[in-house]
Amino acid sequence: MSGFPTLFHKELLRFWKVSVQTVAAPVLVALLYLLIFAHVMEGRVRVYDTISYSAFLVPGLVMMSVLQNAFANSSSSLIQSKITGNIIFVLLPPLSYAEFFAAYVLAAVVRGLCVGTGVLLVTLPFAELPVRYPLWILAFALAGSAILAALGLLAGIWAEKIDQVAAFQNFLIMPLTFLSGVFYSIHSLPAFWQGLSHLNPFFYMIDGFRYGFFGVSDVNPALSLALVGIALALISALALVLLKRGYKLRH
Amino acid sequence: MSAAIEIREVHKRFGSVQALSGIELDIPRGEFFGLLGPNGAGKTTLISILAGLASADSGSIRVMGHDVREQYRAARRSLGVVPQELVFDPFFSVRETLRIQSGYFGLRNNDAWIDEIMLNLDLVSKADVNMRALSGGMKRRVLVAQALVHKPPVIVLDEPTAGVDVELRQALWQFIRRLNGDGHTIVLTTHYLEEAEMLCQRIAMLKQGRIVALDSTSNLLRRVHHLFLRVRVAGVLPEALRPLEHASNAAGHVLRLKGYDEVEPTLARIREAGCRIEELELMQPDLEDVFVEVMQRS
Numbered sequence: 327m328s329g330f331p332t333l334f335h336k337e338l339l340r341f342w343k344v345s346v347q348t349v350a351a352p353v354l355v356a357l358l359y360l361l362i363f364a365h366v367m368e369g370r371v372r373v374y375d376t377i378s379y380s381a382f383l384v385p386g387l388v389m390m391s392v393l394q395n396a397f398a399n400s401s402s403s404l405i406q407s408k409i410t411g412n413i414i415f416v417l418l419p420p421l422s423y424a425e426f427f428a429a430y431v432l433a434a435v436v437r438g439l440c441v442g443t444g445v446l447l448v449t450l451p452f453a454e455l456p457v458r459y460p461l462w463i464l465a466f467a468l469a470g471s472a473i474l475a476a477l478g479l480l481a482g483i484w485a486e487k488i489d490q491v492a493a494f495q496n497f498l499i500m501p502l503t504f505l506s507g508v509f510y511s512i513h514s515l516p517a518f519w520q521g522l523s524h525l526n527p528f529f530y531m532i533d534g535f536r537y538g539f540f541g542v543s544d545v546n547p548a549l550s551l552a553l554v555g556i557a558l559a560l561i562s563a564l565a566l567v568l569l570k571r572g573y574k575l576r577h
Numbered sequence: 578m579s580a581a582i583e584i585r586e587v588h589k590r591f592g593s594v595q596a597l598s599g600i601e602l603d604i605p606r607g608e609f610f611g612l613l614g615p616n617g618a619g620k621t622t623l624i625s626i627l628a629g630l631a632s633a634d635s636g637s638i639r640v641m642g643h644d645v646r647e648q649y650r651a652a653r654r655s656l657g658v659v660p661q662e663l664v665f666d667p668f669f670s671v672r673e674t675l676r677i678q679s680g681y682f683g684l685r686n687n688d689a690w691i692d693e694i695m696l697n698l699d700l701v702s703k704a705d706v707n708m709r710a711l712s713g714g715m716k717r718r719v720l721v722a723q724a725l726v727h728k729p730p731v732i733v734l735d736e737p738t739a740g741v742d743v744e745l746r747q748a749l750w751q752f753i754r755r756l757n758g759d760g761h762t763i764v765l766t767t768h769y770l771e772e773a774e775m776l777c778q779r780i781a782m783l784k785q786g787r788i789v790a791l792d793s794t795s796n797l798l799r800r801v802h803h804l805f806l807r808v809r810v811a812g813v814l815p816e817a818l819r820p821l822e823h824a825s826n827a828a829g830h831v832l833r834l835k836g837y838d839e840v841e842p843t844l845a846r847i848r849e850a851g852c853r854i855e856e857l858e859l860m861q862p863d864l865e866d867v868f869v870e871v872m873q874r875s
Binding site: 327328331332333334335339340343344407410412414415416417418419420421422537559572576577 | 656
């Protein structure tokens with residue numbers, strides 16, 4: 327039998343055993359964003375004609391939490407194992423690089439979806455949120471979290487110290503999520519920044535995810551999903567190649 | 578039948594350091610084998626390549642006939658490694674750790690064997706204790722248990738008794754000897770040469786990435802022909818005997834003699850110098866003497 331189910335299960339336990347920190351805390355942070363931004367902005371900004379600012383904000387916050395936590399899970403698990411040396415427990419057994427990849431990525435996807443669901447549940451009382459196309463919602467949540475999970479795996483493979491992962495998170499993931507249209511529609515931006523936003527892959531994840539709720543988006547959701555799918559394929563391929571070579575894991 | 582471990586022309590370089598230079602070694606099934614050498618000799622590098630934690634620049638290694646690269650699944654299933662570093666996963670208890678490790682090898686209902694290992698390593702009372710709360714010695718026992726969950730025919734122990742108390746050392750060796758008696762091949766690296774002398778049937782000595790001695794333990798011990806005479810005298814050791822002095826401590830002077838022929842003349846000199854002998858002991862050379870001699874000569 328394969329060792330994959332156990333590695334997947336172990337990765338789930340790893341975050342679930344400290345779920346106050348890994349699930350509850352990011353849910354609280356997202357709720358605070360909603361309360362503060364909605365209080366300040368409600369009535370002043372109208373993004374789409376029929377949608378209140380609070381309602382507009384909720385899907386963005388959900389997706390931002392999904393993405394950030396998917397990244398945090400695979401990257402922190404791997405770097406902690408590397409630093410403490412207990413990575414050896416998964417390197418010695420007959421696990422293939424594909425099983426290794428699948429277990430870390432899927433567990434991170436689950437953490438992202440857990441946090442996302444939590445954010446959705448606690449923000450529901452504050453905004454009236456339609457759900458037009460649930461399958462689009464699910465597709466973007468899955469693809470987006472998988473991309474960030476694979477990116478987290480890459481960061482964990484590459485990094486040798488915790489602060490390198492933190493730098494990856496603070497200087498790449500955070501800015502890209504904050505500037506992806508979580509808090510605003512990019513149509514409200516000057517042309518230059520609008521163009522720049524189109525180069526941000528996170529923008530397509532958030533925009534497509536939001537389309538599932540409202541049925542309106544800045545970009546055609548099919549195009550967004552195609553771009554997100556290509557990004558997922560590329561990042562996964564890179565992670566798989568590095569794992570197969572044992573880059574920074576097997577010397 | 579293939580050997581438990583076949584190592585062919587293994588070379589490995591880390592940057593400018595040639596860690597292994599053409600290691601060639603066969604370890605037959607069922608043997609208790611010792612891998613000795615000073616720090617940096619390449620022991621852990623060799624074990625890492627054997628376990629798939631590192632890859633050789635050239636050459637090949639087979640475990641129970643399975644190439645560690647091409648047939649890594651079968652090779653790793655055949656191998657249990659107790660790593661040198663005291664590592665653990667702080668999220669889990671001892672039993673969880675062992676169940677998870679079993680699962681990595683595709684073993685689901687492994688509780689009967691896990692219980693047996695825990696019993697033999699005196700871990701039963703700690704089964705549900707988190708790894709973080711265990712002492713160093715207990716963590717070491719869990720590492721041994723983790724290496725055994727899949728009943729590997731070949732067991733590699735990389736310095737398993739470093740910093741471990743006498744009680745565990747004895748319990749551990751008793752258990753490992755029993756596994757060896759049941760047919761498991763054991764490969765041991767240790768800095769405690771008396772352990773290697775006591776346990777290993779055959780020994781390889783490594784220096785700077787090369788095997789500088791490879792023989793049965795008894796043959797290695799026969800390589801050294803000298804013997805030691807420990808003598809405690811009232812007063813000072815005669816000057817004429819100073820060149821023979823190998824060591825000196827509270828228990829007396831240890832003189833290195835070329836053979837039994839020198840015993841009587843040495844005692845005569847002490848007597849002639851007017852010294853009274855308070856204590857006397859003849860000591861055979863041990864593996865440490867062989868080790869020192871091999872390392873100096875090579």
